[in-house]
Amino acid sequence: xxxxxxxxxxxxxxxxxxxxxxxxxxxxxxxxxxxxxxxxxxxxxxxxxxxxxxxxxxxxxxxxxxxxxxxxxxxxxxxxxxxxxxxxxxxxxxxxxxxxxxxxxxxxxxxxx
Amino acid sequence: xxxxxxxxxxxxxxxxxxxxxxxxxxxxxxxxxxxxxxxxxxxxxxxxxxxxxxxxxxxxxxxxxxxxxxxxxxxxxxxxxxxxxxxxxxxxxxxxxxxxxxxxxxxxxxx
Numbered sequence: 001x002x003x004x005x006x007x008x009x010x011x012x013x014x015x016x017x018x019x020x021x022x023x024x025x026x027x028x029x030x031x032x033x034x035x036x037x038x039x040x041x042x043x044x045x046x047x048x049x050x051x052x053x054x055x056x057x058x059x060x061x062x063x064x065x066x067x068x069x070x071x072x073x074x075x076x077x078x079x080x081x082x083x084x085x086x087x088x089x090x091x092x093x094x095x096x097x098x099x100x101x102x103x104x105x106x107x108x109x110x111x112x113x
Numbered sequence: 114x115x116x117x118x119x120x121x122x123x124x125x126x127x128x129x130x131x132x133x134x135x136x137x138x139x140x141x142x143x144x145x146x147x148x149x150x151x152x153x154x155x156x157x158x159x160x161x162x163x164x165x166x167x168x169x170x171x172x173x174x175x176x177x178x179x180x181x182x183x184x185x186x187x188x189x190x191x192x193x194x195x196x197x198x199x200x201x202x203x204x205x206x207x208x209x210x211x212x213x214x215x216x217x218x219x220x221x222x223x224x
Contacts, residue, residue, distance in 0.1 A: 001171075035212055039154075043201060045215035089154055093213070099144040100169055101205075101213055103156040 002027045004094050006104035013082045014112050020067075021077045021107050023092030034068065034075045035093040038086075039106075048090070051075065079109075087111045116140050119204050119216035126194055127224055134189045134219045136204030143208055145187040147179060150201040150218070162187055191221075199223045 003026045013019035025034070036048040051059045051068050058066050063080045079086055092104040117138045126132050138145065146169075147159040160179045161169035167179065176192045187204060204216040 033212075043150075043218050043220075045203065045205075045213075045218075047212045050212050091156060095207070095213070097209075098168070099163060099207060099209065100158075100161065101146065101207065102158060103148075106154050106156075108154075 001100065002029075002032075002094050002096060002102055004092055004102050004104040006092050006107050008107045009105070010108045010110070012110045012112060013079070013086075015082055015084060017082055018078060018080045019082055019109065021079075021090050021092075021109070023075045023077070023104055025073050025075065025092075025094045027073065027094065027096070029096055031097045033095040034066075035095065036064070036066070036075075036077045037091045037093060037103075039089040039091065040087075045091075049077065082111050084111050084113060117204060117206055117214050117216040119202075119219050121219060122217060123220050123222075125222045125224065128194055128196060130194050131190070131192045132194060132221070133191070134202055134204075134221075136187045136189070136216055138185055138204075138206040138214070140206055140214060141184075141208075142206040142211070142214070143184065144206060145181065146203075146205040146207075146213065147187065147189050148203040148205065150203060152200070156203070160187075160189075194221075194223045196223050 032053045034051045038046045049061045067076045089106045095101040162181045165181045178190045181187045201218045205213040207213040
């Protein structure tokens with residue numbers, strides 16, 4: 001099965017600054033999807049952004065953008081103009097073409113006022 | 114109208130008991146999942162069903178048995194509960210073209 005690695009258990013950012021969360025994955029497939037999910041203390045899983053592997057253009061959603069490097073199997077999340085409400089656990093996820101979906105261990109993001 | 118609904122939201126039970134967690138979706142998705150999130154927040158896939166067929170069974174003890182009566186439901190039955198089963202269990206659904214949608218989670222506490 002594919003593996004997803006998030007090498008940063010915890011990250012901290014000052015309010016209004018930019019932070020980048022890292023994610024790498026291991027796969028032999030060419031067709032797959034990548035996601036970043038946010039989990040606040042309420043434990044609800046919220047989609048932040050998604051990327052189809054066949055798309056070369058990096059996905060962007062308002063203050064959230066990704067740096068997708070397919071050859072390097074890297075999928076980092078950049079949060080610009082960080083807000084207090086961005087504080088949460090962030091999970092990187094890989095979904096294969098047959099819908100097998102795996103998550104990384106998560107990164108706890110703290111936003112300092 | 115909740116897209117993915119799990120019941121109950123909280124479950125406290127004694128060791129050795131048998132319990133079930135129910136999951137229902139109204140999105141028409143073909144694939145449903147059960148994940149276990151432990152105290153360190155790690156999300157581990159347990160089972161995946163596609164059109165009522167089991168496609169992933171990820172080294173889960175036999176005490177855990179998923180049941181999919183139809184495409185909209187995937188229930189999780191746990192026999193002989195153990196202390197180590199305490200966790201948050203998430204149901205999720207997806208289709209080929211969408212992200213996964215999650216239920217609100219069930220916090221299971223075994224005492």
